[in-house]
Amino acid sequence: MHYPTSLKSFTLAALTLLSATTATVAQAQGKPIRLIVPYAAGGPIDVTARALAERVRDTLGTVIIENRPGAGGNIGADAVAKAAPDGLTIGIAATATHAVNPWLYARMPYNAATDFAPITQMVRVPNVLVMNAEVAQRLKIDKLSDLIAYAKANPAKLNYGSGGNGSAGHLAGELFKKEAGIFAVHIPYNGGNPAQLALLSAQVDFNFDNLATAAPNIRSGKLKAIAVTTLKGVSALPGTPPVADTLKGFAIDTWWGLVAPAATPKDVLARLNQAFVAALNAPETKTRFATLLAEPAPSTPEEFGAFMTSERTKYESLVKASGARVD
Structure with missing residues (x-):
């Protein structure tokens, strides 16, 4: 039987619309959304994901957190990339998984540039350059210019620690050395906690650490905050200037957000974006995130996609300059 061309076009359009709205219908029928966190439970990324999952329950229904750690976040991110693009599996994209790795x-x-559809950025967390307070006092280092001057007057005497080769702390340190025109030996540790313990015991001279991790020891006086890595100052550390005040344009902080598999329909992405942006803008969310020294950073999918592209470009040169490589 032959159908008129207009009927064929109508049928094709109807099938396309049906495919594009499958996820919306499924969610309306109560199917839970799986949110894959590519890191272990209990860390800041996991905590913020769980907080948002609770806040979108009324609009999206049940959101189940699934922790899939390993390979620097690559295992969990790959699970998102290869999931069905039906809006029922989403995941976290972070500095490591989508810019450094x-x-x-x-x-x-997976291909960080093509295998994901951005939903919204969630959070930005400043990093901070910290020193052991007693070492800073002994070396008469009170501000960033003092540290740079000491390093130039004492070549190769300073070292700094990080959570490992290619970690955010390592790359921040390499960028600092390059922009300041100084040299300091990098000492990698197996994770951020061992690196901080090394700083507290004065085995290393300075670290670039996540503010949320360093804050308790800054407040107790064990660590001295020299500068934050955001372009502007941070309200959680009043009086601590940005590195950019001394080294123009210096900016390197930690971020994460939400993504879906690349072929997820745009109307589904829009619905997810609307729900999660509303959750991020809620006063309760801002209060909860403030305890982690994390700032909500809601965005449109297009804005988050452009941001991740710019971050990949930035970290390409940083990683190559650092010489870090994981085979």
């Missing part, structure tokens, strides 16, 4: 790992299971 593509240049750090010799082999990647």
Whole structure:
């Protein structure tokens, strides 16, 4: 039987619309959304994901957190990339998984630029340059210019620690050395906590640490905050200037957000964006995130996609300059 061309066009359009709204219908029928966190439970990324999952319950229904740690976040991110693009599986994209790892790992299971559809940025957390307070006092280092001057007057005497080769702390340190024109030996540790313990015991001279991690020891007086890595000052550390005040344009902080598999329909992405942006803008969310020294950073999908692209470009040169590589 032959159908008129207009009927064929109508049928094709109807099938396309049906496919595009499958996820919306499924969610309306009560199917839960799976939110994959590519890191272990209990950390700041996991805590913020769980907080948002609770806040979108009324609009999106049940959101189940699934922790899939391993390989610097690559295992969990790959699970998102290869999930069905039906809006029922979303995940966290972070500095490591979507900006650093593509240049750090010799082999990647996913393409950070093409395998994901951005939903919204969630959070930005400042990093902070910290020193052991007693060491800073002994070396008469009170501000960033003092540290740079000491390093130039005492070549190769300073060292700094990080959570490992290619970590955010390592790359921040390499950028600092380059922009300041100084040299300091990098000492990698197996994770951020061992690196902080090394700083507290004066085994290393300075670290670039996540503010949320460093804050308790800054408040107790064990660590001295020299400068934050955001372009502007941070309300949680009043009086601590940005590195950018001394080294123009210096900016390197931690961020994460929400993504879906690349082929997820745009109307589904829009619905997810609307729900999660509303949750991020809620006063309760801002209060909860403030305890983690994390600032909500809601955005449109287009804004988050452009931001991740710019971050990949920035970290490409940083990773290559650092010489870090994971085979």
